[in-house]
Amino acid sequence: MLILPLLLLSACSTQEQEETQNIDNNGKTVSEDKFVPEYDWALAYIEAVNQNNEKTTLQKFQGKPWIMNMIFTNCTTVCLPMTANMAKLQTKLKEQNLDYHLVSYTVDPENDTPEILKECGAQYEADFSNWDFLTGYSEEDIQRLAKSVKTLAEKPAGTDQVSHSTKFFLIDRNGVAVKGYDGVNPPYDDIIHDLKSID
Numbered sequence: 308m309l310i311l312p313l314l315l316l317s318a319c320s321t322q323e324q325e326e327t328q329n330i331d332n333n334g335k336t337v338s339e340d341k342f343v344p345e346y347d348w349a350l351a352y353i354e355a356v357n358q359n360n361e362k363t364t365l366q367k368f369q370g371k372p373w374i375m376n377m378i379f380t381n382c383t384t385v386c387l388p389m390t391a392n393m394a395k396l397q398t399k400l401k402e403q404n405l406d407y408h409l410v411s412y413t414v415d416p417e418n419d420t421p422e423i424l425k426e427c428g429a430q431y432e433a434d435f436s437n438w439d440f441l442t443g444y445s446e447e448d449i450q451r452l453a454k455s456v457k458t459l460a461e462k463p464a465g466t467d468q469v470s471h472s473t474k475f476f477l478i479d480r481n482g483v484a485v486k487g488y489d490g491v492n493p494p495y496d497d498i499i500h501d502l503k504s505i506d
Contacts, residue, residue: 342504344485350478351455352376355412356443358425363439365482371407372505373478374498376490377453377460377471379415379429389490393475394431397438399495400502407502409438414449414460414471416442456484459473477501 413419424440
């Protein structure tokens with residue numbers, strides 16, 4: 308039963324998304340500008356602190372759509388390009404005068420303190436005004452969060468690495484994951500289009 312979910316995890320794995328047909332429930336063609344959700348997954352509620360050690364909950368981000376991913380600072384594979392790609396997404400959003408929040412949850416909260424996460428973000432010139440790096444929860448909490456978006460966040464025995472999703476998730480204004488994108492090779496134009504379309 309665990310074989311299929313493990314195919315979704317990091318360490319050189321990505322998940323291709325099926326194309327969504329532009330047809331509504333009545334069989335009518337939907338405009339390309341209208342956002343069509345692929346998921347309907349309520350994000351698990353966990354309490355956290357950000358890189359400034361400020362308490363942060365999902366309520367901070369609700370009201371507008373936002374983008375989240377999962378990383379950790381000791382990662383030796385996909386987290387580095389994913390964080391660089393999130394920084395690039397932030398730059399592209401700024402270029403279009405768009406103010407959408409970005410959220411990176413560490414999957415290694417035991418080791419990733421707010422100070423370490425702030426240093427990590429600074430290395431990528433993150434603008435912390437609308438990009439939070441979150442920690443301060445238990446490993447069980449992050450596993451529950453990962454499960455809510457149909458993936459895992461687990462440490463294989465005998466390693467300091469963590470298996471986790473490589474996706475950027477689009478979260479709607481109500482805290483529901485509605486779409487996922489390849490975080491290693493992000494479709495920036497699609498992400499920005501979807502943020503504007505769902506808003």
